[in-house]
Amino acid sequence: xxxxxxxxxxxxxxxxxxxxxxxxxxxxxxxxxxxxxxxxxxxxxxxxxxxxxxxxxxxxxxxxxxxxxxxxxxxxxxxxxxxxxxxxxxxxxxxxxxxxxxxxxxxxxxxxxxxxxxxxxxxxxxxxxxxxxxxxxxxxxxxxxxxxxxxxxxxxxxxxxxxxxxxxxxxxxxxxxxxxxxxxxxxxxxxxxxxxxxxxxxxxxxxxxxxxxxxxxxxxxxxxxxxxxxxxxxxxxxxxxxxxxxxxxxxxxxxxxxxxxxxxxxxxxxxxxxxxxxxxxxxxxxxxxxxxxxxxxxxxxxxxxxxxxxxxxxxxxxxxxxxxxxxxxxxxxxxxxxxxxxxxxxxxxxxxxxxxxxxxxxxxxxxxxxxxxxxxxxxxxxxxxxxxxxxxxxxxxxxxxxxxxxxxxxxxxxxxxxxxxxxxxxxxxxxxxxxxxxxxxxxxxxxxxxxxxxxxxxxxxxxxxxxxxxxxxxxx
Amino acid sequence: xxxxxxxxxxxxxxxxxxxxxxxxxxxxxxxxxxxxxxxxxxxxxxxxxxxxxxxxxxxxxxxxxxxxxxxxxxxxxxxxxxxxxxxxxxxxxxxxxxxxxxxxxxxxxxxxxxxxxxxxxxxxxxxxxxxxxxxxxxxxxxxxxxxxxxxxxxxxxxxxxxxxxx
Numbered sequence: 001x002x003x004x005x006x007x008x009x010x011x012x013x014x015x016x017x018x019x020x021x022x023x024x025x026x027x028x029x030x031x032x033x034x035x036x037x038x039x040x041x042x043x044x045x046x047x048x049x050x051x052x053x054x055x056x057x058x059x060x061x062x063x064x065x066x067x068x069x070x071x072x073x074x075x076x077x078x079x080x081x082x083x084x085x086x087x088x089x090x091x092x093x094x095x096x097x098x099x100x101x102x103x104x105x106x107x108x109x110x111x112x113x114x115x116x117x118x119x120x121x122x123x124x125x126x127x128x129x130x131x132x133x134x135x136x137x138x139x140x141x142x143x144x145x146x147x148x149x150x151x152x153x154x155x156x157x158x159x160x161x162x163x164x165x166x167x168x169x170x171x172x173x174x175x176x177x178x179x180x181x182x183x184x185x186x187x188x189x190x191x192x193x194x195x196x197x198x199x200x201x202x203x204x205x206x207x208x209x210x211x212x213x214x215x216x217x218x219x220x221x222x223x224x225x226x227x228x229x230x231x232x233x234x235x236x237x238x239x240x241x242x243x244x245x246x247x248x249x250x251x252x253x254x255x256x257x258x259x260x261x262x263x264x265x266x267x268x269x270x271x272x273x274x275x276x277x278x279x280x281x282x283x284x285x286x287x288x289x290x291x292x293x294x295x296x297x298x299x300x301x302x303x304x305x306x307x308x309x310x311x312x313x314x315x316x317x318x319x320x321x322x323x324x325x326x327x328x329x330x331x332x333x334x335x336x337x338x339x340x341x342x343x344x345x346x347x348x349x350x351x352x353x354x355x356x357x358x359x360x361x362x363x364x365x366x367x368x369x370x371x372x373x374x375x376x377x378x379x380x381x382x383x384x385x386x387x388x389x390x391x392x393x394x395x396x397x398x399x400x401x402x403x404x405x406x407x408x409x410x411x412x413x414x415x416x417x418x419x420x421x422x423x424x425x426x427x428x429x430x431x432x433x434x435x436x437x438x439x440x441x442x443x444x445x446x447x448x449x450x451x452x453x454x455x456x457x458x459x460x461x462x463x464x465x466x467x468x469x470x471x472x473x474x475x476x
Numbered sequence: 477x478x479x480x481x482x483x484x485x486x487x488x489x490x491x492x493x494x495x496x497x498x499x500x501x502x503x504x505x506x507x508x509x510x511x512x513x514x515x516x517x518x519x520x521x522x523x524x525x526x527x528x529x530x531x532x533x534x535x536x537x538x539x540x541x542x543x544x545x546x547x548x549x550x551x552x553x554x555x556x557x558x559x560x561x562x563x564x565x566x567x568x569x570x571x572x573x574x575x576x577x578x579x580x581x582x583x584x585x586x587x588x589x590x591x592x593x594x595x596x597x598x599x600x601x602x603x604x605x606x607x608x609x610x611x612x613x614x615x616x617x618x619x620x621x622x623x624x625x626x627x628x629x630x631x632x633x634x635x636x637x638x639x640x641x642x
Binding site for chain 2: 090121122145161214241242
């Protein structure tokens, strides 16, 4: 259950054509298909020991995925044959690879009763590849407390909390994956600093939030992906209801972010509050938002706004503590504040994005009492029509200190506080179990799933050549 | 500084009872008239007479608070003296639970609390620990109490904590 809102305020992103989810026109990326209905055959006498070749076949060798996972040792590969598996699998073994032979027909189905398709708890180096998880009451794929994690060619569809979820984990890669129908975020990386993680080539749609990252950042890259038709698109955010605040140093480059006004999704309260925004930094700091294409939003294309947190659990760290590693900050004792906290978005660079048809403003910065020129956010080189306040690139250029006298900071004010009232009349959340979603898509498989070697997740994510990423073309 | 609120609801009854080391295995774990002071033999139910062994100490009047966030207990490792009340406050945005490491889930916890009045029988199920809820327990017996949230962790991994009672 989510606590009643009254919180956020914050927001927006965009990308290249997706390798994982097909390229070409919009609808071709997620063609209609029926979900497989075959059941995993039972095995009379499942094995209890891992085979010598390090490959554990389900169901041929092990009746259930959990049995194979429990039998696996570091370095093993679990290969899952097509079928529907009504399991909630927990993984505690380091450095194993769990792979479906066919992304679209290896189906983990929670039947609206089981909690997580996969939950990796405290295990490092676990890679999950090439399968679908749907109808789980919590998450499709979930890593927590991991050093080194990877999700590749995954489909998360109609799950009750997150689609693909990495919490308190570092050294991650989420790629070539798809998430739809979660009331919180399709993709989430939270409570880590430095995260050392990459999200690339993913599609997130019809969720409360396309991406959410609370108190995460530090070498955290979100690139070449599509966030569309969620309540809100890409929403890095800060708050003391999780550890390791604030959210900082997330880099968002080369994404396509559009039409995140979807009124009929499941949605947590914060998603309703953020509705209608493309890339929305809600109390995030020191983020970089570059070369994204962002269009068709009721509020902002790229917005930097505060997050108002009532019942906060600790004071906001001073700027000189922002670089404190998460592991160190966890050891600090909290100081309960006397009242609500206002997490302002600060020191974020918004450059060279292409924006259009964002009805309140293409680019925007707002607060609820803080002088905007004191926040240090800058805007430069963007292709846009509207801004809040007006003439934002003149008021807040990058590369030089901001000044109160640069112009009129009040003209065209975002009036972000009015979003609280907007949320009261926004379309309410739809039950995640019954929400109208795009049909379960047939998506690209990983290459050579049957024969590709097992490569456990690395704690060092791939190097991304950010300079080589250009603004993606608009999906027509 | 705001004073942390302490919402001591019905769970406190279980907590008070747990300061007794009860030798009988099956009793009403949360009998409403259960005594909260250590003593010799007690009758805590009209129908069931049980014998208690004094292995724990009575509440000492001290109380500490552990924040339950998404998805962490803060502090996650705490040392207290026997008889101290620990108040867990769910200050996150999600449901959580608090289970002794030996317990696998909410249903098993409920079963444990129904059938076991020993110091190891404590905790709160997720249905009773939504955002804004509090749960309190007096740790009357020395020992190490490891616990976790079965939604967001496992024993010793993810969302977990330790209370060390001396």
